[in-house]
Amino acid sequence: MKKAMRTRLAFLGVALATAVIALFATRGRGSVNTPSSSPSAASGDGEDLNTGRRASLAPPRLLAMAATPPDAAPPREIEESDVRMAEFQSRVTGLIDDCTRKGSCDSRQLLMDQVGLAFDLKLGPDHPMRKELQDVVGWSFDQREAISKRFTSKEIDRKKLFGLLNEHFAEMGNRYGQLLDDVEYETMFGSKKGRNPAEYFSLTDQVAENLDRHEASLASNGTLEPPPESEEHAESLISR
Amino acid sequence: MHAYKTRIMMMVLGLSMSLAGAANATSTQAYKFGFDFFSGELDHTYFCLDAGTACYSLPIYGFSTPRSGGTPVAGTLVGKSYHQRCLARARASTGASVCGAANNLYGIEGVCHQHTNKGQMSMHGTFMNPDRITGGWSSFVAYGPYGVTYAATCAPASTAQCAFSW
Numbered sequence: 001m002k003k004a005m006r007t008r009l010a011f012l013g014v015a016l017a018t019a020v021i022a023l024f025a026t027r028g029r030g031s032v033n034t035p036s037s038s039p040s041a042a043s044g045d046g047e048d049l050n051t052g053r054r055a056s057l058a059p060p061r062l063l064a065m066a067a068t069p070p071d072a073a074p075p076r077e078i079e080e081s082d083v084r085m086a087e088f089q090s091r092v093t094g095l096i097d098d099c100t101r102k103g104s105c106d107s108r109q110l111l112m113d114q115v116g117l118a119f120d121l122k123l124g125p126d127h128p129m130r131k132e133l134q135d136v137v138g139w140s141f142d143q144r145e146a147i148s149k150r151f152t153s154k155e156i157d158r159k160k161l162f163g164l165l166n167e168h169f170a171e172m173g174n175r176y177g178q179l180l181d182d183v184e185y186e187t188m189f190g191s192k193k194g195r196n197p198a199e200y201f202s203l204t205d206q207v208a209e210n211l212d213r214h215e216a217s218l219a220s221n222g223t224l225e226p227p228p229e230s231e232e233h234a235e236s237l238i239s240r
Numbered sequence: 241m242h243a244y245k246t247r248i249m250m251m252v253l254g255l256s257m258s259l260a261g262a263a264n265a266t267s268t269q270a271y272k273f274g275f276d277f278f279s280g281e282l283d284h285t286y287f288c289l290d291a292g293t294a295c296y297s298l299p300i301y302g303f304s305t306p307r308s309g310g311t312p313v314a315g316t317l318v319g320k321s322y323h324q325r326c327l328a329r330a331r332a333s334t335g336a337s338v339c340g341a342a343n344n345l346y347g348i349e350g351v352c353h354q355h356t357n358k359g360q361m362s363m364h365g366t367f368m369n370p371d372r373i374t375g376g377w378s379s380f381v382a383y384g385p386y387g388v389t390y391a392a393t394c395a396p397a398s399t400a401q402c403a404f405s406w
Contacts (some may be wrong), residue, residue: 089366092384096391105392114384118370118377140382148348165347169382176381190377197382200282200375201351202275207300211346214299218335 088121112137122188129179136175143168158212162203169198268328268363270356271310272373283374285352286310287332287359289325296332296359298352313368324363326402331394332359338397339390350387353379358386358394 095113099105115137119130127133147168151161177185177193185193191200267290272283286297295308332355333340339358344350353376357367367385370376387394 085369085371089369093361093366096386096395099391100395107389107392110391111384111388115381118380122377137381141388144348144388148345151345151348162347172382188377189381190371190375197375197378200378201347201382202282202284202300203347207346210300214334 084121088117091117108138108141111141119188123180123184127184132179133176136172136179139175140168140172158208159205162205162208165201165203166196166198169201170196173197268360270313270360270368272313273310274374281374283353283376284310285313285356285368285373287328287356289328289363296329296334296355298346298355299334300346300352313372323402327362327398328359330398330401331362332356337401339394344387344389344394349389350383351379354383354385354387354390358390361386362398 092114095110095117099110112134116130116134119127119133123130144165147161147164150156150164151158156164173189173194173196176188180188180193182193189197191197268287270285270287272285275282275284284297284301286295288295330337331339344355353368353370353373361367368376370380384390
């Protein structure tokens with residue numbers, strides 16, 4: 001009799017502990033702010049915080065959806081795009097992990113592989129110009145490395161650097177434009193063919209001056225970032 | 241013997257519970273701040289730790305560079321260790337570290353999107369969805385998610401820098 005009672009108590013304890021663990025696990029996964037406190041809470045990217053580097057293929061929003069009744073299911077296309085993005089993010093992260101693990105990572109090849117996955121996501125893996133598109137990535141990498149060396153050797157100043165980069169990116173956009181039709185280009189870049197991709201990068205004279213000023217301030221004042229924190233301070237934030 | 245096994249199981253579960261509880265208190269969030277430049281729009285991005293109290297933004301727009309007031313790109317996400325905080329700070333540094341802005345040439349290595357992604361990925365393992373950032377795919381195609389030499393230089397250096405607390 002006593003043994004049966006003990007067994008029952010043990011089962012009850014295990015069930016209770018499991019429920020509490022499940023509660024903690026849910027709190028730690030993905031978005032933690034309540035929907036009412038942030039407009040973005042319902043737009044998580046599918047990052048899984050508890051598993052570290054690998055993104056979960058089921059974003060927080062989808063996990064929430066799984067708990068809703070079938071008749072309240074959201075439109076299917078939203079689920080598919082989120083899952084595809086999560087898979088894309090996971091595969092890109094995997095490429096980086098593999099490259100880092102090797103010890104000597106080929107940055108040029110890695111960039112070509114990463115952007116190749118982006119082409120696959122946006123244009124489909126069977127696009128007839130896939131290889132040519134990837135070749136543009138490699139060409140652009142080489143061109144920018146040559147431009148970078150002119151700056152780091154002090155042959156050119158930052159304003160000239162930005163001018164050369166603006167010209168380069170305009171040419172890069174043209175090369176992609178020759179390989180993609182108008183719809184494909186807009187699908188890939190989110191902008192019209194003919195627009196210089198560098199327009200999104202703020203490579204202006206004013207930004208060049210600001211960065212020069214920042215570097216000068218580093219030499220005299222340290223950094224402009226928040227003051228360094230002690231390990232004790234960080235630990236107190238984490239265990240709060 | 242059965243009761244002994246049950247006790248051990250419950251001890252393990254209890255330990256898991258305390259670990260799970262301790263893992264829930266430091267947060268990070270990526271923000272975007274829209275600008276009208278040239279003939280169109282672009283998104284400047286930055287990231288913050290701990291509910292916006294420690295923000296990291298490249299100083300490309302001078303001392304008025306937005307590091308608050310932006311729109312969250314995704315929900316607030318939680319890291320779980322000092323190691324992750326250390327990595328986030330090291331990788332998003334605007335100082336002279338291997339990952340810092342001084343050694344990561346703006347326009348060559350990446351732009352603010354890559355800078356933000358480096359901070360974000362350190363806390364929860366991945367980058368912002370480029371669909372949610374104006375110019376996000378242009379910068380991804382040019383620089384990748386974290387910058388051109390991130391995997392070769394910044395990732396190993398910052399991991400070594402933060403290894404003492406792992």
